[in-house]
Amino acid sequence: MSVNIKVATLEDAQDILNxxxxxxxxxxxxxxxxxxxxQEMTNRIKNTLERYPYLVAMVDQKVVGYAYASPFASRAAYQWGSELSIYLDAHYHGRAIGQKLYQSMLALLKAMHIQHVYACxxxxxxxxxxxxxxxxxxYIGCFHHAGFKFNQWHDVIWMEKTIGDEENVQPVIPFPSLSREQIESCLGLCYDK
Incomplete structure (x- = not known):
């Protein structure tokens, strides 16, 4: 199975929505x-790509998963942190596709000088x-009964990972400002030929 990780386009919105x-x-x-x-999904992709990576995993030219980064919080001091999200087509679980998406995502965020990544x-x-x-x-903590869905309360946990050098903090580079070579290098980490 050949897996290709690429930057999402607006044309991927329907596959992502599916x-x-x-x-x-x-x-x-x-x-x-x-x-x-x-339209909402298209706008989400567009808005994310203005500052952060939005990636899709392709198998045989079909989108089978996606991952994206977003701000951890809105204040300026939080800009070195990013929250990650990932979703896979249920038929493609257990095939290391999520790992490939995250490898590329973490490499891109590190190139942007992001220091910490979080998962809720x-x-x-x-x-x-x-x-x-x-x-x-x-694991860094649990918010008890944080969300109510399907007529019951659900907890959420937060997990974190440091990916940068906290002794050498550099200005964050928005994703669109990375060079094509930087992006291709990060995506190439996960390209199976």
Whole structure:
């Protein structure tokens, strides 16, 4: 199986929505109640790419997963932190596609001079928690009854990973300002030929 990681385009919005919709409809992994419209998903991709990476995983020219980064918080002092999100087509779990998406994502964020990355995970979600542990994310806390979906309360946990050199903090480079060579190098880490 050949997996190709690429930067998402607006034309990928329908494929991304097809992956995301079942998570909204049938799980507490996302706290959205209603699946976004195609236009909403297109706007989310566009808005993310103005500052952060948004990646898709392709198998045989089909989008089978995606990951994106977003601000950890809005104040200026938080700019060196980024929250990560990842979703895979249910038929492609257990094939190391998530690992390839995260390898590329972490490499890109490091090139942008991001220092810390965070994951907010509905708890319990053993699969996601173990996945993040394989990338050396550590548990930092639980918000009890943080979300109410499907007529019950759900906890969320936060996990974090340091990817930068805290002794050498440099200005954050917005994703669109990375060179093509930098981006291709980061994506190339995960290209199976």
């Amino acid at each position: 992956i995301y919709a079942p998570y909204v409809q049938t799980t507490n992994i996302t706290f959205e109640y209603d699946e976004p419209t195609l 995970i509905t708890h319990p979600n053993i699969k996601s928690e173990k996945f993040h542990e394989t990338f050396d994310f550590t």
